[in-house]
Amino acid sequence: QVQLVESGGGLVKPGGSLRLSCAASGFTFSDYYMSWIRQAPGKGLEWVSYISSSGSTIYYADSVKGRFTISRDNAKNSLYLQMNSLRAEDTAVYYCARDLTGPTRGGFDPWGQGTLVTVSS
Amino acid sequence: DIQMTQSPSSLSASVGDRVTITCQASQDISNYLNWYQQKPGKAPKLLIYDASNLETGVPSRFSGSGSGTDFTFTISSLQPEDIATYYCQQYDNLPHTFGQGTKLEIK
Numbered sequence: 556q557v558q559l560v561e562s563g564g565g566l567v568k569p570g571g572s573l574r575l576s577c578a579a580s581g582f583t584f585s586d587y588y589m590s591w592i593r594q595a596p597g598k599g600l601e602w603v604s605y606i607s608s609s610g611s612t613i614y615y616a617d618s619v620k621g622r623f624t625i626s627r628d629n630a631k632n633s634l635y636l637q638m639n640s641l642r643a644e645d646t647a648v649y650y651c652a653r654d655l656t657g658p659t660r661g662g663f664d665p666w667g668q669g670t671l672v673t674v675s676s
Numbered sequence: 677d678i679q680m681t682q683s684p685s686s687l688s689a690s691v692g693d694r695v696t697i698t699c700q701a702s703q704d705i706s707n708y709l710n711w712y713q714q715k716p717g718k719a720p721k722l723l724i725y726d727a728s729n730l731e732t733g734v735p736s737r738f739s740g741s742g743s744g745t746d747f748t749f750t751i752s753s754l755q756p757e758d759i760a761t762y763y764c765q766q767y768d769n770l771p772h773t774f775g776q777g778t779k780l781e782i783k
Contacts, residue, residue, distance in 0.1 A: 666719035
């Protein structure tokens with residue numbers, strides 16, 4: 556079945572770095588855009604970034620631009636999020652999701668189980 | 677950025693009730709609107725895409741309608757397993773923005 560599994564979250568000090576990974580299975584990973592979406596504790600959902608199927612097109616939310624870098628390795632069916640200069644407000648559960656946005660339909664489906672990033676001294 | 681405003685923020689209803697949630701976009705987004713269900717401690721799940729299309733496997737008691745700036749999500753007969761927070765999300769423009777969520781509880 557289609558599955559996404561995130562890893563790499565944890566506790567990091569302000570100004571620190573962390574790299575999240577998302578392992579995909581059950582579908583042709585290289586055919587799909589992918590996105591990272593986060594959710595601060597007790598808060599709503601915030602889209603963070605997406606990357607096209609080939610990796611040639613990338614967008615970031617203003618809140619992370621210049622600090623986060625999204626990438627993918629289609630040979631390894633994996634998505635990544637390199638997070639630098641982390642701030643307390645980056646504390647959240649980070650989800651990877653298959654991005655179905657296109658000319659015929661939209662939506663993020665499925666989502667991974669999420670990985671918690673806590674930025675605190 | 678396009679702002680998505682959901683109402684109400686929370687809702688209490690009885691099993692069997694018809695439940696309606698609205699979502700308003702700050703500008704015309706055509707039908708580029710999706711609805712998600714998030715149960716406590718779980719990842720969101722896509723229920724409806726393009727405003728009114730039911731995702732495969734989603735029960736038919738869920739439905740969506742609307743276009744332009746005003747959208748509606750309906751549960752025709754509330755079931756205990758529908759307790760969750762529901763989010764709308766637009767994908768007409770980047771960044772893809774979500775509504776603030778509607779927390780649905782059983783009365």
